[in-house]
Amino acid sequence: MKLYLYGIIDSSNQIEESIYGLEGTGVYNIPFCDIGAVVSEINQPIQEVTEGTVLEHEAVVEKLATDFTILPVRFQTIIDGRDNLLSMMQSYYKDFKDNLERLHNKLEFGIKVIWPADKIKENIIKTLKKGKQKNPESNNSQSKKFMTEKFEKYKIDKEFQTKADKFIKVMEIFFSKFAAEKKLRKLKTENLLLDAVYLVEKSQESNFREAFEHIKSGQPSLKYLFSGPWPAYNFVILSKQSGLLTDSQKTDLLDKVTQDQMLVGADSI
Amino acid sequence: MIANGIVETESPEEFIEEIEKAQDCLPKKIDANPKTVEKGLAKLVLTLIELIRKLLEKQAMRRVEAGSLSDEEIEKVGETLMKLENKMDELKGIFGLKDEELNLNLGPLGDLM
Numbered sequence A: 001m002k003l004y005l006y007g008i009i010d011s012s013n014q015i016e017e018s019i020y021g022l023e024g025t026g027v028y029n030i031p032f033c034d035i036g037a038v039v040s041e042i043n044q045p046i047q048e049v050t051e052g053t054v055l056e057h058e059a060v061v062e063k064l065a066t067d068f069t070i071l072p073v074r075f076q077t078i079i080d081g082r083d084n085l086l087s088m089m090q091s092y093y094k095d096f097k098d099n100l101e102r103l104h105n106k107l108e109f110g111i112k113v114i115w116p117a118d119k120i121k122e123n124i125i126k127t128l129k130k131g132k133q134k135n136p137e138s139n140n141s142q143s144k145k146f147m148t149e150k151f152e153k154y155k156i157d158k159e160f161q162t163k164a165d166k167f168i169k170v171m172e173i174f175f176s177k178f179a180a181e182k183k184l185r186k187l188k189t190e191n192l193l194l195d196a197v198y199l200v201e202k203s204q205e206s207n208f209r210e211a212f213e214h215i216k217s218g219q220p221s222l223k224y225l226f227s228g229p230w231p232a233y234n235f236v237i238l239s240k241q242s243g244l245l246t247d248s249q250k251t252d253l254l255d256k257v258t259q260d261q262m263l264v265g266a267d268s269i
Numbered sequence B: 001m002i003a004n005g006i007v008e009t010e011s012p013e014e015f016i017e018e019i020e021k022a023q024d025c026l027p028k029k030i031d032a033n034p035k036t037v038e039k040g041l042a043k044l045v046l047t048l049i050e051l052i053r054k055l056l057e058k059q060a061m062r063r064v065e066a067g068s069l070s071d072e073e074i075e076k077v078g079e080t081l082m083k084l085e086n087k088m089d090e091l092k093g094i095f096g097l098k099d100e101e102l103n104l105n106l107g108p109l110g111d112l113m
Helices: A051-067 A082-103 A117-130 A142-175 A202-218 A259-264 B012-024 B037-066 B071-095
Strands: A002-009 A028-032 A035-042 A070-072 A078-080 A106-114 A179-186 A192-201 A223-230 B006-009
Touching: A002 A051, A002 A082, A028 A082, A035 A051, A035 A082, A051 A070, A070 A082, A078 A082, A106 A142, A106 A202, A106 B012, A117 A142, A142 A179, A142 A192, A142 A202, A142 B037, A142 B071, A192 A202, A192 B012, A202 A223, A223 B012, B006 B012, B037 B071
Parallel strands: none
Antiparallel strands: A002 A035, A002 A070, A002 A078, A028 A035, A106 A192, A106 A223, A179 A192, A223 B006
């Protein structure tokens, strides 16, 4: 029998609440030592990924997260039978335990910030034109003209990056007090200034939100997306690279069903 | 259906657009379809060449900025970079590739460029 895996939890007890997962089957916990793997039975791999199936998976993970610390497992992780599942648990047990302890009582929040890249660049160009630049002198040589143009573009890009760094530094001053861990991606696109995820102690949730509101009101011209609280999708770290899982057992463990995917629908998966 | 997590924004369309933009140019798998394998390989090779070209260009700009290149050297470097860029444009045209397609997703390390 194939088992659809939702996540690893910090309990070996049965789940008291009735939770229904994919294909409407009951979700239950398979214990291993003092932790457990939460699964439901599935007849065949999911043929068609739809927004509905992604959300069903997500709903189970989030429901579990209210009562347990959970290491969410990638959408569509199917394991061939209980024995293989227990072998996998044995193989990864230490990693699972370490992560469960590290992530206990913590939540994940996502913050994305859009800035007007075109306007920022326009202003940079204006400022650079005002200043006296020691660019390579232009003459009739084609290669020198090429270098002059490239150098101007280089200066604009450099200033653009500096401005992005400055904004992110300011954000960090506010968030570092309340976030236990963070992962930042700067300028994923020219407009997407910041794509960040923060791991926050449950007790710090309201402080973290307050810090976000403070940043937002300080820079009202930028656009913000705040998401969460989520289970710690982005903060599970596996030190063990190989285990008893094989490709056929869908080894893509502990990756995340991203909030991006939730936003743009199942097509992007 | 979602129990706890919420997404709050006043500009959902803009965020969707930017996220899609970031994802669009990064295929999760190498395209090994027999009909397009040539283009898939060209894309991979050109991505690596583009990375090296950009690194060379950046290094050259840093040296110009630092004033450590003579006029003659600037001329020579400019000619080399210009020829390299023209050749890349030509190859991109042959394989029907756009600038934003020349990138690789390195998983947890992020994008190559």
